[in-house]
Amino acid sequence: MGFFIETVLGGLMAGMLYALVGLGFVLIFKASGVFNFAQGAMVLFAALALARLAQWLPQWTGMPANGPAAFAVAFALAGVLMFALAWLIERLVLRHLVNQDGGTLLMATLGVAYFIEGFGQSLFGSDIYKIDLGMPKDPAFVLVSVIPGGVLVNREDFYAALIAAALVAALSLFFARTATGRALRAVADDHLAAQSIGIPLRRIWVIVWCVAGVVALVAGMIWGSKLGVQFSLATVALRALPVVILGGLTSVPGAIAGGLLVGVGEKLSEVYVGPYLGGGIEIWFAYALALACLLMRPQGLFGEKIIDRV
Amino acid sequence: MFYRDNGELKTSYGADAQIFALAQERWAFIAFMVAAFAVVPLVADAYWLRAVLIPFLVLSLAAVGLNILVGYCGQISLGAGAFMGIGAYAAYNLHVRIPGMPLVLSLAGGGLAATLAGMVFGIPSLRVRGLYLAVATLAAQFFSDWAFLRLGWLSNDSSSGSVTVSGLEAFGVRLDTPQAIYVFCLAVVTVLGLAAKNLVRGAAGRQWMAIRDMDVAASVIGVNPVMAKLSAFAVSSFLIGSAGALWGFMHLGSWEPSAFSIDRSFQLLFMVIIGGLGSIAGGFMGAAFIVLVPLALNRLLPIAGDALGMPFSTAAASHAESMLFGALIVWFLIVEPHGLARLWSLARQRARLWPFAHGAGA
Numbered sequence: 001m002g003f004f005i006e007t008v009l010g011g012l013m014a015g016m017l018y019a020l021v022g023l024g025f026v027l028i029f030k031a032s033g034v035f036n037f038a039q040g041a042m043v044l045f046a047a048l049a050l051a052r053l054a055q056w057l058p059q060w061t062g063m064p065a066n067g068p069a070a071f072a073v074a075f076a077l078a079g080v081l082m083f084a085l086a087w088l089i090e091r092l093v094l095r096h097l098v099n100q101d102g103g104t105l106l107m108a109t110l111g112v113a114y115f116i117e118g119f120g121q122s123l124f125g126s127d128i129y130k131i132d133l134g135m136p137k138d139p140a141f142v143l144v145s146v147i148p149g150g151v152l153v154n155r156e157d158f159y160a161a162l163i164a165a166a167l168v169a170a171l172s173l174f175f176a177r178t179a180t181g182r183a184l185r186a187v188a189d190d191h192l193a194a195q196s197i198g199i200p201l202r203r204i205w206v207i208v209w210c211v212a213g214v215v216a217l218v219a220g221m222i223w224g225s226k227l228g229v230q231f232s233l234a235t236v237a238l239r240a241l242p243v244v245i246l247g248g249l250t251s252v253p254g255a256i257a258g259g260l261l262v263g264v265g266e267k268l269s270e271v272y273v274g275p276y277l278g279g280g281i282e283i284w285f286a287y288a289l290a291l292a293c294l295l296m297r298p299q300g301l302f303g304e305k306i307i308d309r310v
Numbered sequence: 311m312f313y314r315d316n317g318e319l320k321t322s323y324g325a326d327a328q329i330f331a332l333a334q335e336r337w338a339f340i341a342f343m344v345a346a347f348a349v350v351p352l353v354a355d356a357y358w359l360r361a362v363l364i365p366f367l368v369l370s371l372a373a374v375g376l377n378i379l380v381g382y383c384g385q386i387s388l389g390a391g392a393f394m395g396i397g398a399y400a401a402y403n404l405h406v407r408i409p410g411m412p413l414v415l416s417l418a419g420g421g422l423a424a425t426l427a428g429m430v431f432g433i434p435s436l437r438v439r440g441l442y443l444a445v446a447t448l449a450a451q452f453f454s455d456w457a458f459l460r461l462g463w464l465s466n467d468s469s470s471g472s473v474t475v476s477g478l479e480a481f482g483v484r485l486d487t488p489q490a491i492y493v494f495c496l497a498v499v500t501v502l503g504l505a506a507k508n509l510v511r512g513a514a515g516r517q518w519m520a521i522r523d524m525d526v527a528a529s530v531i532g533v534n535p536v537m538a539k540l541s542a543f544a545v546s547s548f549l550i551g552s553a554g555a556l557w558g559f560m561h562l563g564s565w566e567p568s569a570f571s572i573d574r575s576f577q578l579l580f581m582v583i584i585g586g587l588g589s590i591a592g593g594f595m596g597a598a599f600i601v602l603v604p605l606a607l608n609r610l611l612p613i614a615g616d617a618l619g620m621p622f623s624t625a626a627a628s629h630a631e632s633m634l635f636g637a638l639i640v641w642f643l644i645v646e647p648h649g650l651a652r653l654w655s656l657a658r659q660r661a662r663l664w665p666f667a668h669g670a671g672a
Contacts, residue, residue, distance in 0.1 A: 035441040035444075093640050093644070096644040100643075101440075102440040102441055103384070103386045103440055103441075104643055104647065106386065106440070106444060107386075107583055107639065108639070108640050108644075110576065110579070110639065111636045111637070111638070111639025111640040111643070112636060112640060113636065114576075114632045114633070114635050114636030114639070115633050115636030115637050115640070116636070117629075117636075118629040118630065118631070118632030118633035118634075118636060119629075119633055121625075122626060122630070122633070126625055126629070238448070238572070241445055241448065242445065242449075245442060245445050249441070277460070280456060280459070280460055281456065283452050283455070283456055284449065284452040284453040284455075287445070287448060287449035288449065288453070291434060291445075291449050294434055294437065294438050294442055294445070294446060295433075295434060298437050298438045
């Protein structure tokens with residue numbers, strides 16, 4: 001029993017991190033109808049920028065190395081870089097592809113992904129870098145009184161999941177309470193109607209890409225501190241893809257629910273089914289889950305119903 | 311001046327419907343093929359054959375296959391690498407497990423296995439489209455990556471799924487020189503390429519294009535979407551699977567599952583976009599571009615680096631390559647979505663009118 005709960009908890013915490021990457025997909029898709037394949041490349045770029053700036057800043061300015069000050073400044077600078085990237089993507093790519101069908105946009109973001117990967121690595125280097133968030137790494141036992149032996153929880157994962165949850169809450173507030181957030185939701189509902197009441201579409205797109213950039217930065221920070229900042233971070237997006245398919249591409253709560261579902265499903269399947277199949281089934285299990293969902297509910301668990309018009 | 315429609319009188323439907331309607335183009339194509347079969351093996355050295363021409367031929371076959379699915383039928387696939395892998399491993403199993411299996415049949419069996427897999431993974435296309443379908447094809451990619459690595463039976467229980475083929479021969483000729491391999495690949499690609507060209511010109515191709523342009527409208531005018539989509543998946547997967555078998559047997563000789571990873575899928579998709587969506591010739595042009603550019607970059611960048619006094623490492627060259635391809639994809643999608651094939655047909659159009667700027671019709 002304790003082992004089962006441990007697995008589920010581990011899955012939930014991993015799922016929160018998937019949800020974080022999935023959120024980046026959903027934000028952009030809702031606002032601009034673009035399925036942003038470059039989200040993974042943005043995570044990699046942000047993590048590289050953060051890791052390298054935190055390393056370089058002390059050398060340039062004489063700040064204390066590994067201090068919170070250097071890290072905070074590096075975080076802010078990386079955020080500015082992500083804003084610049086978002087603005088450039090809108091200016092150079094999206095603006096020229098308005099009204100193209102989803103497939104073309106998808107392939108365009110694939111091109112953007114390759115560009116950002118190459119650019120980020122030529123700028124910041126392509127070795128493995130570390131991001132040290134100063135989180136406690138030692139595991140903790142909880143619920144000792146309820147279950148004999150207690151449940152082993154990885155504290156680092158726990159704090160990471162907390163950060164992710166905080167970001168999700170902040171984004172929900174931003175969408176629900178601010179004027180910009182309302183404008184974003186209006187654009188998501190209907191481009192034309194939003195434009196007709198004077199909402200500037202292009203500015204909204206820049207903003208939404210900026211928000212996705214910030215989400216990528218936070219995701220890159222957490223994933224980077226877990227796995228090390230390296231090229232494989234870009235593939236995190238591929239693992240988060242089934243999350244948004246499962247949850248529905250147009251639903252923020254769906255991304256979170258999908259992330260948790262995939263996280264738990266992956267861990268449980270790896271532990272209980274994996275040994276019979278030779279192990280390593282994590283990588284396609286989420287896709288199989290998403291595929292099964294697609295066949296029954298093409299719009300995902302929480303997505304809006306897709307209606308065809310001729 | 312010399313290259314024009316005047317005097318080309320068609321007296322039968324067959325003559326009117328042939329692939330190369332102009333006599334000049336027909337003769338140019340025949341001369342090109344004769345040169346490719348007879349002259350190239352004599353003049354090209356082993357490096358060119360092994361590093362450029364054979365990869366180009368095999369990848370263009372795969373790109374033509376992917377183009378049928380993406381460019382003609384409008385179903386985005388990010389799993390082409392998986393179907394190449396399925397073709398390669400199926401052909402390997404036929405080759406190893408059945409003694410005396412002719413090479414051509416092994417390769418065809420690889421193609422057929424990929425066809426089956428393609429139709430299975432094409433089933434979601436009946437329910438979903440666009441981005442959602444792309445995810446379904448990604449599922450094929452990740453599942454096959456895992457299967458080749460973990461299911462020992464598929465790779466004859468070799469460690470980490472790496473397999474080797476040797477002692478190949480076709481029609482009594484041993485395929486152990488680059489020249490022989492080149493001619494064999496060229497023959498396969500020519501036959502399958504022409505077959506693909508004829509398919510897309512006929513009823514099947516028109517149904518695919520109708521589905522691509524608007525599937526609901528196509529089904530209203532009587533195109534059966536199930537048949538059209540599944541046949542596109544089948545034909546495309548057969549070509550890609552055959553290309554995968556060729557890639558393993560002819561180009562690599564021994565390979566691991568990573569030879570057919572998602573990077574291969576993206577590479578094929580890039581060929582289709584750069585070459586031209588919805589064009590058979592585009593598949594060849596895109597493959598040529600993607601094979602040649604990295605080679606050229608690896609040659610030129612160090613020279614440019616030396617000239618500027620900044621040494622270029624291999625890593626820097628590969629980053630430059632990925633930036634260049636990314637930028638090119640975006641550029642082509644914005645400026646010329648029909649790719650190199652469109653530029654080529656525009657140039658041909660100009661040549662037909664030369665020396666005049668405009669023609670009456672034509």
